[in-house]
Amino acid sequence: MKKFPYFSTFFIILAALICISVGYSISTFIITTSLIDTTGVNQLRLIVYALSSKSGTEKSALLEEAKVLQANSDAGYILRQDDTYYLVNNVYKNENDADLIKKTSQNESYTIVPYKIEQINLVGSFSSTEEDVLRKALNFQSSAFQTLYDISLSLDTNIYTETTAKLKINELVANFISINSSFSTLFAENRDVEITKLKNRLENFNTNLTSLMNGEFQNETQTLSSLIKFTYCNILFGALS
16 A cells, blocks of 8 residues: 555656646647748849939929930930939840940930839748749739830830730730739738738839820820830839839
8 A cells, every 4th residue: 555655656747747748849849830830922132224314403304305205215214313313214124234225325424323122021921822922923023124124125126016015015914913913812901011012012013004004105295115114114113203
Protein backbone atom coordinates (compact mmCIF):
# COMPACT_ATOMS: atom_id res chain seq x y z
CA MET A 1 0.00 0.00 0.00
CA LYS A 2 2.94 2.32 0.58
CA LYS A 3 3.84 2.18 -3.13
CA PHE A 4 0.67 3.98 -4.30
CA PRO A 5 1.69 7.51 -3.15
CA TYR A 6 4.99 7.09 -4.96
CA PHE A 7 3.29 6.07 -8.20
CA SER A 8 0.68 8.84 -7.79
CA THR A 9 3.41 11.43 -7.46
CA PHE A 10 5.25 9.95 -10.43
CA PHE A 11 2.17 10.06 -12.66
CA ILE A 12 1.34 13.61 -11.58
CA ILE A 13 4.87 14.77 -12.49
CA LEU A 14 4.74 12.81 -15.76
CA ALA A 15 1.35 14.32 -16.65
CA ALA A 16 2.67 17.82 -15.90
CA LEU A 17 5.70 17.25 -18.12
CA ILE A 18 3.48 15.97 -20.93
CA CYS A 19 1.23 19.04 -20.63
CA ILE A 20 4.23 21.36 -20.73
CA SER A 21 5.66 19.50 -23.74
CA VAL A 22 2.35 19.53 -25.61
CA GLY A 23 1.80 23.17 -24.77
CA TYR A 24 5.25 24.08 -26.07
CA SER A 25 4.67 22.09 -29.27
CA ILE A 26 1.33 23.78 -29.89
CA SER A 27 2.75 27.27 -29.31
CA THR A 28 5.68 26.52 -31.60
CA PHE A 29 3.28 25.24 -34.28
CA ILE A 30 1.13 28.38 -34.00
CA ILE A 31 4.14 30.70 -34.26
CA THR A 32 5.64 28.75 -37.15
CA THR A 33 2.31 28.59 -38.99
CA SER A 34 1.84 32.32 -38.51
CA LEU A 35 5.25 32.99 -40.02
CA ILE A 36 4.60 30.67 -42.95
CA ASP A 37 1.16 32.17 -43.69
CA THR A 38 2.49 35.75 -43.81
CA THR A 39 3.59 36.51 -47.34
CA GLY A 40 4.73 39.56 -49.26
CA VAL A 41 3.52 40.67 -52.69
CA ASN A 42 5.69 43.40 -54.13
CA GLN A 43 5.33 45.71 -57.10
CA LEU A 44 8.15 45.50 -59.61
CA ARG A 45 10.60 48.40 -59.42
CA LEU A 46 9.87 50.93 -62.17
CA ILE A 47 11.86 53.97 -63.24
CA VAL A 48 10.86 55.80 -66.42
CA TYR A 49 12.55 58.59 -68.35
CA ALA A 50 10.52 61.54 -69.59
CA LEU A 51 11.88 63.46 -72.57
CA SER A 52 11.04 67.11 -72.06
CA SER A 53 11.41 69.95 -74.58
CA LYS A 54 10.72 72.79 -72.16
CA SER A 55 10.36 73.49 -68.45
CA GLY A 56 9.35 76.30 -66.16
CA THR A 57 7.93 77.27 -62.80
CA GLU A 58 4.45 78.08 -64.14
CA LYS A 59 2.23 75.39 -65.68
CA SER A 60 0.13 77.94 -67.55
CA ALA A 61 3.17 79.04 -69.58
CA LEU A 62 3.41 75.56 -71.13
CA LEU A 63 -0.24 74.97 -72.07
CA GLU A 64 -0.16 76.45 -75.60
CA GLU A 65 3.02 74.58 -76.51
CA ALA A 66 1.46 71.39 -75.14
CA LYS A 67 -1.31 71.75 -77.75
CA VAL A 68 1.28 72.10 -80.52
CA LEU A 69 2.99 68.89 -79.40
CA GLN A 70 -0.34 67.05 -79.23
CA ALA A 71 -1.14 68.04 -82.82
CA ASN A 72 2.21 66.48 -83.81
CA SER A 73 1.49 63.17 -82.02
CA ASP A 74 3.68 63.91 -78.99
CA ALA A 75 2.28 63.53 -75.47
CA GLY A 76 2.10 67.23 -74.62
CA TYR A 77 1.85 66.21 -70.98
CA ILE A 78 2.88 68.61 -68.23
CA LEU A 79 4.71 66.84 -65.43
CA ARG A 80 5.45 68.46 -62.11
CA GLN A 81 8.54 67.38 -60.22
CA ASP A 82 9.43 69.35 -57.10
CA ASP A 83 8.88 73.02 -58.07
CA THR A 84 9.42 72.58 -61.81
CA TYR A 85 6.94 71.82 -64.58
CA TYR A 86 8.19 69.81 -67.54
CA LEU A 87 6.58 69.70 -70.97
CA VAL A 88 6.83 66.02 -71.87
CA ASN A 89 7.15 64.83 -75.46
CA ASN A 90 7.34 61.13 -74.63
CA VAL A 91 8.32 58.66 -71.90
CA TYR A 92 10.71 55.71 -72.14
CA LYS A 93 11.49 52.66 -70.00
CA ASN A 94 15.18 52.85 -70.86
CA GLU A 95 17.33 55.93 -70.47
CA ASN A 96 19.33 54.90 -73.56
CA ASP A 97 16.18 55.15 -75.70
CA ALA A 98 15.45 58.65 -74.44
CA ASP A 99 19.08 59.66 -74.98
CA LEU A 100 19.04 58.28 -78.54
CA ILE A 101 15.97 60.37 -79.43
CA LYS A 102 17.60 63.41 -77.84
CA LYS A 103 20.79 62.97 -79.88
CA THR A 104 19.15 62.14 -83.22
CA SER A 105 16.74 65.07 -82.96
CA GLN A 106 19.63 67.47 -82.35
CA ASN A 107 17.27 69.49 -80.17
CA GLU A 108 19.45 71.12 -77.53
CA SER A 109 16.43 72.05 -75.45
CA TYR A 110 15.62 68.41 -74.68
CA THR A 111 16.04 67.30 -71.08
CA ILE A 112 15.76 63.74 -69.78
CA VAL A 113 13.81 63.61 -66.51
CA PRO A 114 14.13 60.35 -64.52
CA TYR A 115 11.01 59.47 -62.56
CA LYS A 116 10.81 56.68 -59.98
CA ILE A 117 7.32 55.22 -59.57
CA GLU A 118 6.34 54.77 -55.93
CA GLN A 119 6.29 51.07 -55.10
CA ILE A 120 3.43 49.43 -53.20
CA ASN A 121 4.53 46.45 -51.12
CA LEU A 122 1.91 44.27 -49.45
CA VAL A 123 2.40 41.96 -46.48
CA GLY A 124 -0.34 39.70 -45.13
CA SER A 125 -1.91 36.27 -45.10
CA PHE A 126 -3.04 35.83 -48.69
CA SER A 127 -4.41 32.81 -50.49
CA SER A 128 -2.78 31.82 -53.79
CA THR A 129 -5.76 33.35 -55.64
CA GLU A 130 -5.39 36.63 -53.73
CA GLU A 131 -1.65 36.70 -54.38
CA ASP A 132 -2.20 36.22 -58.09
CA VAL A 133 -4.76 39.04 -58.27
CA LEU A 134 -2.58 41.39 -56.20
CA ARG A 135 0.46 40.72 -58.36
CA LYS A 136 -1.49 41.47 -61.54
CA ALA A 137 -3.00 44.62 -60.04
CA LEU A 138 0.34 45.87 -58.72
CA ASN A 139 2.13 45.39 -62.03
CA PHE A 140 -0.64 46.55 -64.37
CA GLN A 141 0.86 50.04 -64.35
CA SER A 142 4.06 48.79 -65.95
CA SER A 143 2.38 46.42 -68.41
CA ALA A 144 -0.21 49.03 -69.47
CA PHE A 145 2.54 51.57 -70.12
CA GLN A 146 4.44 49.09 -72.30
CA THR A 147 1.31 48.05 -74.20
CA LEU A 148 0.18 51.62 -74.86
CA TYR A 149 3.72 52.66 -75.80
CA ASP A 150 3.84 49.85 -78.39
CA ILE A 151 0.42 50.82 -79.80
CA SER A 152 1.46 54.45 -80.13
CA LEU A 153 4.76 53.53 -81.78
CA SER A 154 2.94 51.24 -84.21
CA LEU A 155 0.62 54.11 -85.13
CA ASP A 156 3.54 56.51 -85.63
CA THR A 157 5.32 54.04 -87.92
CA ASN A 158 2.14 53.10 -89.85
CA ILE A 159 2.25 49.48 -88.67
CA TYR A 160 -1.21 49.99 -87.16
CA THR A 161 -4.16 51.86 -88.60
CA GLU A 162 -6.31 53.80 -86.15
CA THR A 163 -8.89 50.98 -86.30
CA THR A 164 -6.29 48.37 -85.30
CA ALA A 165 -4.97 50.64 -82.55
CA LYS A 166 -8.46 51.06 -81.11
CA LEU A 167 -8.98 47.28 -81.11
CA LYS A 168 -5.71 46.85 -79.20
CA ILE A 169 -6.82 49.50 -76.71
CA ASN A 170 -10.11 47.66 -76.19
CA GLU A 171 -8.18 44.44 -75.48
CA LEU A 172 -6.11 46.24 -72.84
CA VAL A 173 -9.23 47.73 -71.24
CA ALA A 174 -10.92 44.31 -71.16
CA ASN A 175 -7.86 42.88 -69.39
CA PHE A 176 -7.93 45.72 -66.87
CA ILE A 177 -11.65 45.25 -66.20
CA SER A 178 -11.02 41.59 -65.41
CA ILE A 179 -8.16 42.40 -62.99
CA ASN A 180 -10.03 45.27 -61.34
CA SER A 181 -13.20 43.20 -60.93
CA SER A 182 -11.29 40.37 -59.23
CA PHE A 183 -9.47 42.84 -56.99
CA SER A 184 -12.72 44.59 -55.98
CA THR A 185 -14.40 41.28 -55.18
CA LEU A 186 -11.56 40.04 -52.98
CA PHE A 187 -10.57 43.27 -51.23
CA ALA A 188 -13.69 45.44 -51.11
CA GLU A 189 -13.75 45.47 -47.29
CA ASN A 190 -9.97 45.60 -46.78
CA ARG A 191 -8.86 48.86 -45.09
CA ASP A 192 -5.10 48.23 -45.12
CA VAL A 193 -3.14 51.40 -45.98
CA GLU A 194 -1.21 49.80 -48.85
CA ILE A 195 -4.31 48.07 -50.21
CA THR A 196 -6.07 51.46 -50.17
CA LYS A 197 -3.18 52.98 -52.14
CA LEU A 198 -3.61 50.25 -54.73
CA LYS A 199 -7.37 50.85 -54.85
CA ASN A 200 -6.77 54.54 -55.56
CA ARG A 201 -4.23 53.71 -58.24
CA LEU A 202 -6.66 51.33 -59.95
CA GLU A 203 -9.33 54.05 -59.89
CA ASN A 204 -6.87 56.35 -61.68
CA PHE A 205 -6.21 53.67 -64.30
CA ASN A 206 -9.94 53.15 -64.78
CA THR A 207 -10.59 56.87 -65.29
CA ASN A 208 -7.82 57.31 -67.83
CA LEU A 209 -8.44 54.11 -69.79
CA THR A 210 -12.15 54.97 -70.01
CA SER A 211 -11.28 58.43 -71.36
CA LEU A 212 -8.95 56.88 -73.93
CA MET A 213 -11.48 54.26 -75.03
CA ASN A 214 -14.16 56.94 -75.38
CA GLY A 215 -11.85 59.19 -77.42
CA GLU A 216 -11.89 62.10 -74.99
CA PHE A 217 -9.22 64.28 -76.63
CA GLN A 218 -7.59 67.22 -74.82
CA ASN A 219 -8.37 69.48 -77.77
CA GLU A 220 -9.65 69.31 -81.34
CA THR A 221 -6.19 69.00 -82.93
CA GLN A 222 -4.81 66.21 -80.73
CA THR A 223 -4.08 62.98 -82.59
CA LEU A 224 -4.95 59.48 -81.39
CA SER A 225 -1.25 58.66 -80.94
CA SER A 226 -0.87 61.75 -78.76
CA LEU A 227 -3.90 60.77 -76.68
CA ILE A 228 -2.40 57.32 -76.13
CA LYS A 229 0.89 58.88 -74.96
CA PHE A 230 -0.99 61.36 -72.79
CA THR A 231 -2.90 58.45 -71.24
CA TYR A 232 0.17 56.44 -70.30
CA CYS A 233 1.70 59.58 -68.81
CA ASN A 234 -1.38 59.86 -66.61
CA ILE A 235 -1.18 56.18 -65.71
CA LEU A 236 2.49 56.59 -64.72
CA PHE A 237 2.35 59.96 -63.02
CA GLY A 238 -1.24 60.00 -61.77
CA ALA A 239 -2.47 63.21 -60.20
CA LEU A 240 1.02 64.34 -59.20
CA SER A 241 1.54 66.71 -62.08
